[in-house]
Amino acid sequence: MASEPLLTATSAGELLELRPRGSWTASRVTTLESLAAAAAPAIDRANTVKLDLADLGELDTVGAWLLEKLFRRAVSAGHRVDVTGVAANYAGLIEEVRQVNRQSRPPPAAQNPVVVRLGEIGRSASGATEDVAAFLQMLGSLFVAMLGVLRRPRSLRITSAVYQLYRVGWQAIPIIVLIMFLIGAIIAQQGFFHFRRFGAESYTVDMVGILVLRELGVLIVAIMVAGRSGSAYTAELGSMKMREEIDALSTMGLDPIEVLILPRVVALICALPILTFIGVMAALYGGGLVAQFYGGMSPAIYIARLHDAISVAHFEVGIIKAPFMALVIGIVACSEGLRVKGSAESLGRQTTTSVVKSIFLVIVLDGLFAVFFASIGM
Amino acid sequence: MPQAEQPAAIRVRDLVVGFGRQVVIDHLSLDVRKGEILGLVGASGGGKSVLMRTIIGLIPRRSGTIEVLGRPVGGVRDRRTQNIAGQWGILFQQGALFSSLTVRQNVQFPLRENLVLSEELMDEIAIAKLEMVGLAPGDADKFPSELSGGMIKRVALARALALDPQIVFLDEPTSGLDPIAAGDFDALIATLQKTLGLTVFMVTHDLASLNTVCDRVAALADGKIVAIGPMRELLQSEHPWVRAYFHGKRSQMLQPQAS
Numbered sequence: 136m137a138s139e140p141l142l143t144a145t146s147a148g149e150l151l152e153l154r155p156r157g158s159w160t161a162s163r164v165t166t167l168e169s170l171a172a173a174a175a176p177a178i179d180r181a182n183t184v185k186l187d188l189a190d191l192g193e194l195d196t197v198g199a200w201l202l203e204k205l206f207r208r209a210v211s212a213g214h215r216v217d218v219t220g221v222a223a224n225y226a227g228l229i230e231e232v233r234q235v236n237r238q239s240r241p242p243p244a245a246q247n248p249v250v251v252r253l254g255e256i257g258r259s260a261s262g263a264t265e266d267v268a269a270f271l272q273m274l275g276s277l278f279v280a281m282l283g284v285l286r287r288p289r290s291l292r293i294t295s296a297v298y299q300l301y302r303v304g305w306q307a308i309p310i311i312v313l314i315m316f317l318i319g320a321i322i323a324q325q326g327f328f329h330f331r332r333f334g335a336e337s338y339t340v341d342m343v344g345i346l347v348l349r350e351l352g353v354l355i356v357a358i359m360v361a362g363r364s365g366s367a368y369t370a371e372l373g374s375m376k377m378r379e380e381i382d383a384l385s386t387m388g389l390d391p392i393e394v395l396i397l398p399r400v401v402a403l404i405c406a407l408p409i410l411t412f413i414g415v416m417a418a419l420y421g422g423g424l425v426a427q428f429y430g431g432m433s434p435a436i437y438i439a440r441l442h443d444a445i446s447v448a449h450f451e452v453g454i455i456k457a458p459f460m461a462l463v464i465g466i467v468a469c470s471e472g473l474r475v476k477g478s479a480e481s482l483g484r485q486t487t488t489s490v491v492k493s494i495f496l497v498i499v500l501d502g503l504f505a506v507f508f509a510s511i512g513m
Numbered sequence: 514m515p516q517a518e519q520p521a522a523i524r525v526r527d528l529v530v531g532f533g534r535q536v537v538i539d540h541l542s543l544d545v546r547k548g549e550i551l552g553l554v555g556a557s558g559g560g561k562s563v564l565m566r567t568i569i570g571l572i573p574r575r576s577g578t579i580e581v582l583g584r585p586v587g588g589v590r591d592r593r594t595q596n597i598a599g600q601w602g603i604l605f606q607q608g609a610l611f612s613s614l615t616v617r618q619n620v621q622f623p624l625r626e627n628l629v630l631s632e633e634l635m636d637e638i639a640i641a642k643l644e645m646v647g648l649a650p651g652d653a654d655k656f657p658s659e660l661s662g663g664m665i666k667r668v669a670l671a672r673a674l675a676l677d678p679q680i681v682f683l684d685e686p687t688s689g690l691d692p693i694a695a696g697d698f699d700a701l702i703a704t705l706q707k708t709l710g711l712t713v714f715m716v717t718h719d720l721a722s723l724n725t726v727c728d729r730v731a732a733l734a735d736g737k738i739v740a741i742g743p744m745r746e747l748l749q750s751e752h753p754w755v756r757a758y759f760h761g762k763r764s765q766m767l768q769p770q771a772s
Contacts, residue, residue: 161677165629195677195709200641201634227708235644236637477658480613 138192139163142170144177151181153205156190159198171201175208184209189220199225199232266492273470277400280393296398303364304406310363311356311410312417318355319347319418323425336430340437341444343422348449352415353407354501357460360407361493365468368399369489372472373482381473391473400465407461408454415453448513456504460497467493521580522547522680522712523568528577530560530567537563539736540577547679550706550713552723554758555733561716562606564733565682568714569603582679601680602673606688608665610657616643616668617653623675642671646701663694670698674705683715687722695719699726720759732758 140157153174159167178184186206209216221229284291326339372395375381381391419441426432432440471489475482523545530538537560545551555561566572568579570586579586582600602623610619620639624630630638640650646667657665666686673681686702687695699722706713706726717723723730724744731741734754740747748759 161624161628164634168630168634196641196645196674197638197677200638204637224710225708227704231645231704231708232641235641236650238650478612478656 140167140170140192140198142174144174146177146181149182150185151177151183152185152187153178154187154190155198155202156192158193159191159201160193160195161197164197167198167201171205174205178205178209178214179212181209181214183215184217186216186218187220188218188222188225191220191222191225194225194228196228196232199228200235203229203232269470269474270466273396273466276392277397277466280390280397283393284397290393291401292394292398295394296401299399299402300405302367303360303402304409307360307363307406307410308413311359311414314355314359315347315352315414315417316421318351319343319421320425322346322351322418323422324429327425327430336432337440339430340422340426340432340440344419344441344445345449347415347418347422348445349452350501350505352418353411353453353456353460354497356411356414357407357457357464357497358494360403360410360461361464361468361497362490364403364406365464365493366486366490368465368468369472369475369486370482372396372469373475373485376473376475377477377482396465396469399469400462403461403465404458407464408457411454411457415450452504452508452513456501459504460500463496463500464493467496521545522582523714524578524580525564525568526578528564528567528579529575530563530572531575537736538567538574541733541737543731543738543741545680545712545714546729547712548706548710549728550702550715550726552727552730553714553716553733554718554723554730556754557718559733560736561733562684565684565714565716569601569682600678601682602676602678603682604666604669604673604684604686606684608657608669610665610668610672612657615654615656616648616660619657619668620671620675623672627676638675639671642674643668645705646671646674647697662689663691663698666690666698670701674709677709678711680712680714683713683717685716685718687717687719692721695722698722702726 138157140155140159140163143154143156145152145154186202188202206216206218323339323343326342327336330336330339372381375395381395384391384394423434423437426437427434468489471485471492475485521544523543525541525543528538528541529536541564543564553561553564563572567574568581568586610616611622614622617636617639620642621635624635624638640653643653644650648664648667648671652660652664652668657668660668666689670681670683670686673683683702687698690698699719702713702715703726705711715722715727727744729742730744730747731738732747732750732752732755733739734752739752740750740755747755750756750759
């Protein structure tokens with residue numbers, strides 16, 4: 136049934152007779168395209184074109200369109216065109232194809248590459264101010280929602296907040312413990328290895344304690360949470376935005392900030408200090424194990440050294456930062472989630488942006504706190 | 514050609530599909546003839562979409578055989594099914610357009626993946642298909658998120674037809690459309706079916722489309738086909754569910770206009 140397509144052109148003086156044969160169907164489009172291209176010059180030369188479709192085997196839209204293109208080429212060159220032998224079952228299709236592609240599309244406007252480049256730079260610069268505006272707007276709306284909750288404490292979604300706390304807090308504990316345990320162990324190992332050369336091994340404990348309590352503990356936990364929970368928040372809110380769930384909430388007279396975002400941010404603010412505390416303990420435990428098995432320091436001495444080296448102030452410096460970092464992560468994650476547009480690609484892009492931006496801001500915030508604590512002498 | 518020799522486009526025998534303990538399709542057999550429009554009706558949640566998705570290989574079956582155009586069908590990732598995939602086009606209920614591609618790219622996608630042809634011809638074919646389903650060429654560069662529900666259905670139909678398939682599966686093509694648009698869509702399907710010689714397998718609740726475009730209607734109840742035939746035969750069916758479906762309050766409302 137399906138046979139190789141052919142286009143026989145017999146030219147007699149001014150008259151050109153075209154007889155397509157075989158299957159003019161989509162699966163043979165490569166052959167068909169070259170056949171049609173080969174026939175084009177002959178059409179331009181002739182005066183009268185006769186298109187005889189009597190021998191056509193199979194025809195579908197692609198084949199019909201290619202024939203129609205030949206037909207239009209001849210007509211636009213001012214030739215007389217006769218189409219004969221149209222089978223009854225293909226007449227409708229040929230008639231249908233005759234109607235399409237009548238409007239010529241406007242050619243894409245030529246663009247100066249320099250201007251395009253400059254336009255991109257300008258857009259990303261204005262995008263940066265938009266980012267700041269979105270961040271501040273989310274901070275403001277959260278503040279307003281918080282005030283509303285203070286006025287009417289029952290409007291806080293306790294169930295939702297507890298559920299989010301379970302997700303971002305409780306379920307994150309195993310991975311946080313594992314990572315921080317390893318971080319503590321690695322720092323201790325490096326300390327023993329390098330300090331041993333000048334006999335200062337016992338200072339390893341100071342290094343592990345101060346570093347983990349003040350800086351690394353909270354920083355690494357915040358980065359983990361941004362990657363783990365911030366991305367989840369963005370993806371959740373983004374897909375809710377895509378499916379018009381957030382619009383549905385607003386039309387029911389509910390504030391999406393109060394219903395969706397406040398419980399999430401509150402949960403994050405509660406979870407991060409707890410996770411930081413657990414993570415710091417895990418890191419100190421990891422450091423202690425390395426001290427015993429690699430540094431040859433007994434646990435009693437490790438604990439005693441730790442007692443001398445660190446103070447509550449060190450712990451405070453670390454833990455005070457945690458809620459602020461949680462707030463930044465929460466705001467970035469939620470505002471990026473609400474900026475998701477209709478496509479799957481935009482959901483992915485916004486999730487990536489959320490994680491990158493919140494990690495960046497967490498590190499910047501850590502730097503600002505370092506300056507602050509140094510200047511108040513903590 | 515006598516009816517007996519005409520091979521069935523889709524042949525389903527003794528199909529069983531279930532999830533967990535629930536059996537959705539229970540020893541179902543169905544033939545869809547070449548070149549006909551078959552409408553499938555059934556209760557909401559009664560397994561119409563499951564049957565369609567099983568035939569196209571998206572849902573695994575427990576037992577039974579499915580043949581499409583004389584060839585057995587396995588799962589979607591089965592090589593045999595992939596060979597048939599060029600022969601069918603599927604219109605999903607929500608359109609299932611690729612959201613990160615424009616309308617034109619969506620229609621071109623099957624062409625690009627399956628055939629070797631020039632960019633120019635591909636553009637022309639895509640625009641031709643879009644115009645055939647009643648869209649303006651100006652819509653070609655829009656993204657799916659910028660389209661209305663009816664336009665999404667039309668683009669999805671254009672994409673289903675991109676490779677000039679022999680069989681088209683339509684999952685509730687007129688749901689969510691206004692009666693005028695639904696009527697246009699029915700007329701469009703009928704025209705395309707006549708011009709392209711398509712076999713159409715249509716899941717629908719739209720009594721008007723069942724009445725106007727379907728050659729035969731199959732009723733699915735309790736996991737089986739309980740009645741199949743032209744609309745007037747189904748209207749006389751004695752099966753209680755079929756009677757309730759076609760002689761219920763809503764269908765009565767249609768009677769004065771329909772007759």
